[in-house]
Amino acid sequence: MTTFFERLERRAHAIDSLLCIGLDPHEATSADEARQECLALIAGTQASAAAFKPNSAFFERFGAAGWQALQEVIAAVPPGIPVILDAKRGDIASTAQAYRQAAFETLRASAITLNPYLGRDSLTPFLDDPQWGVFLLCKTSNPGSADLQDALVSQPGFPGTEAKPLYQHVAALAQSWNTNGNLGVVVGATHPQALAAVRRLAPDLWILAPGVGAQGGDLQAALQAGLRADGMGLLVPVSRSVARADDPARAAEALRLEINRARGAILSQSGGATVSGLFSPPLAALADGLLRSGCVRFGDFTLKSGLHSPIYLDLRLLASHPALLAQVGAAYISLLRGLRFDRLAALPYAALPIATAIALQSGWPMLYPRKETKAYGTRAEIEGEYAPGERVAVIDDLATTGGSKFEAIEKLTAAGLLVSDVVVLVDRQSGAAQALAQAGYRLHSVFSLADLIAHWQANGSIDAEQAQAVRRFLAASG
Numbered sequence: 001m002t003t004f005f006e007r008l009e010r011r012a013h014a015i016d017s018l019l020c021i022g023l024d025p026h027e028a029t030s031a032d033e034a035r036q037e038c039l040a041l042i043a044g045t046q047a048s049a050a051a052f053k054p055n056s057a058f059f060e061r062f063g064a065a066g067w068q069a070l071q072e073v074i075a076a077v078p079p080g081i082p083v084i085l086d087a088k089r090g091d092i093a094s095t096a097q098a099y100r101q102a103a104f105e106t107l108r109a110s111a112i113t114l115n116p117y118l119g120r121d122s123l124t125p126f127l128d129d130p131q132w133g134v135f136l137l138c139k140t141s142n143p144g145s146a147d148l149q150d151a152l153v154s155q156p157g158f159p160g161t162e163a164k165p166l167y168q169h170v171a172a173l174a175q176s177w178n179t180n181g182n183l184g185v186v187v188g189a190t191h192p193q194a195l196a197a198v199r200r201l202a203p204d205l206w207i208l209a210p211g212v213g214a215q216g217g218d219l220q221a222a223l224q225a226g227l228r229a230d231g232m233g234l235l236v237p238v239s240r241s242v243a244r245a246d247d248p249a250r251a252a253e254a255l256r257l258e259i260n261r262a263r264g265a266i267l268s269q270s271g272g273a274t275v276s277g278l279f280s281p282p283l284a285a286l287a288d289g290l291l292r293s294g295c296v297r298f299g300d301f302t303l304k305s306g307l308h309s310p311i312y313l314d315l316r317l318l319a320s321h322p323a324l325l326a327q328v329g330a331a332y333i334s335l336l337r338g339l340r341f342d343r344l345a346a347l348p349y350a351a352l353p354i355a356t357a358i359a360l361q362s363g364w365p366m367l368y369p370r371k372e373t374k375a376y377g378t379r380a381e382i383e384g385e386y387a388p389g390e391r392v393a394v395i396d397d398l399a400t401t402g403g404s405k406f407e408a409i410e411k412l413t414a415a416g417l418l419v420s421d422v423v424v425l426v427d428r429q430s431g432a433a434q435a436l437a438q439a440g441y442r443l444h445s446v447f448s449l450a451d452l453i454a455h456w457q458a459n460g461s462i463d464a465e466q467a468q469a470v471r472r473f474l475a476a477s478g
Helices: 004-015 031-045 063-076 093-106 143-149 166-177 192-201 219-226 248-270 281-292 315-320 322-336 351-362 403-414 432-438 449-458 464-477
Strands: 019-023 051-054 084-089 111-114 133-139 183-187 234-238 296-302 308-313 343-346 366-369 391-395 418-427 442-448
Touching: 004 133, 019 031, 019 248, 031 063, 031 248, 051 063, 084 093, 084 133, 133 143, 133 166, 133 192, 143 166, 166 183, 166 192, 183 192, 192 219, 219 234, 219 248, 234 248, 281 322, 281 442, 281 449, 308 464, 315 322, 315 351, 322 351, 322 418, 322 442, 343 351, 351 366, 351 391, 366 403, 391 403, 403 418, 403 432, 418 432, 418 449, 432 442, 442 449, 449 464
Parallel strands: 019 051, 019 234, 051 084, 084 111, 111 133, 133 183, 343 366, 343 391, 391 418, 418 442
Antiparallel strands: 296 308
């Protein structure tokens, strides 16, 4: 099962957009008018939208008919485009659970905005399932946000010793609460200094940055302050300037291009990823290194699963390329930071040097299940220290159908260890993610095979015939 933010990033990369279209029918006089306005806006702007954001208030004011209209508007958003319900909920216990059911089960939104004022337990029902996303109000774009959000606070565990604004405390908490990888924050584009402060405190989180356009937020300043180093991580919601345009489709596309021009300029200055590129510079270098080292070959190969493949990835060769192996370890660490686990569990044999590289760079302890039970001494099936009840992140090199993962997970769980996540370098996209999800496990990959092929073809490392052969294989085996 993919997380909300994995789906958002996939969409953002696919159409090269950080634009979120707000569905805020301010001037509608009936539920039907609100519905029709939003349906037309969705149809006209979906080619440019990384996400849509309906504001529930403009539907709820019409009572039951408005609620029905909101359901129909969300249902009209094409599959693959995330929907963020701007509802700003915040309550505890059974009330929070009911709000969660309303947002995700009844309305079928992909994510929701929440108020953190009631604390961590008020967020738990929304965060437990990573397929749904949460944007936590942090520093809002309205002028009165300073009344509470800028109040100085000092608390044990908060970064630094001096008192800092409350919104910065919220940002630091959000970074630590993001154990399932489905938590982001709301920071107004009208406060670029706050955006920069939040990005320092929450370097990995996605930021929803309202305020560009009618509220006066400066797009260039917001992007400069809020983008992650990879050129992602900032979603720019715009409503009125698109909805009220003579041609909303053209206005949305112009905004997408304006965002990308500004983003490209910022990244070129900082040495970050190019806007049109699939990968950040470190990942692009790693992808090229895999091909250059011989870890990837093209031809006719029979895989362990029995499938015939036009490409073969032999990541056992990484052990002979220590610099490349270190790059691989760093790439895994970026994924692992968002997961909850006590130890790494490496699958023999290809993943043993990979997990060792991760452990050496991160300090996370490692164990590994043996392929065969030790016939002497301790007769161990699992090597390394552990205690029953601890959670492990399973580390492997590739994912094809998922068969070898289940064999190892069975040994780990038999020893009392808990498994939720499997992390690989390359997902060959041959059914492993679906098979693992059906069994209750999440697959995370640094690369998909399709993205690697697109990258290598784009930079001329492979020809069109090789790329097309792999794409045909993926289409047949996916």
